[in-house]
Amino acid sequence: MQLANLGGRATIVVGDRALDVEKASNGALGPDPAVLYDLANHAELRRLAGAATAADLPAYDEKQLGPVSPRAGKILGVALNYRGHAEESGMPIPEQPGIFAKFTSSLTGPYAPVVVPVGIDKVDFEAEVVVVIGRTLRAVEPADVWQNIAGVAAGQDVTDRKEQWRKPLNQFTFAKSYDTFSPCGPLMSTVDEFDDPDDIEVVGWVDDLEVQRGRTSDLIFSVPELVSWLSRYVTLEPGDLVFTGTPAGCGVRRTPRLYLEPGMTLTTQVAGVGTMRNPISR
């Protein structure tokens, strides 16, 4: 099942058609996209999807898609979670996840502009697989993680590298939380859509140049390990987002370096989810 935030309304996507959850359920489920991220609602969502006939549904405009989980209570990211990215960064393979936060206000839609603030010139891209928490989780065991995930989306963990490494402190959260620095979408695919949810491909392009390609089977901390580790320290809630790390190929590690500039297009594809296209603007 594929679910979407379409114009701020909870939507089931059937092929290229949109089924509005509130209308289809005669109001039993509300229009708030939050209904999509609570696994308690998924049986009813599947029933509604099964009862719908795609030909009777309206096509939708992908430009109307908003970010997956637009009011996520927490957005957690992980530094250096692909072996290749750790190696290109000249860092040892971490023994525990290095976690940072991204502000909820940095979320934007899968086709919305990523805005580079005036005076900022080292804005980098990080294509990522994002998982959406589907139940309240505390100290969950790795083996129980996937059954508690509402779905999987694509994300970009856009970063101002100059701010991230500004002396005397390194701080990730602010540098990764500027407005529009967290595109997420285009849809959320439930876990059963994947043959192997621990082997999902993610690819990134800047204009026509493929810059990143990785698979979550190469993660240092797999999704089950990462979510389990996080839940030992913070209670995870439905709709919380976990950005699972980026493969090798970020702009700051390229020769010559490649930073996002107005006029470029950032494309991000997660197999089984879809493709985001975010124009870069000022």
Ligand code: ZN
């Ligand atoms: Zn990242």
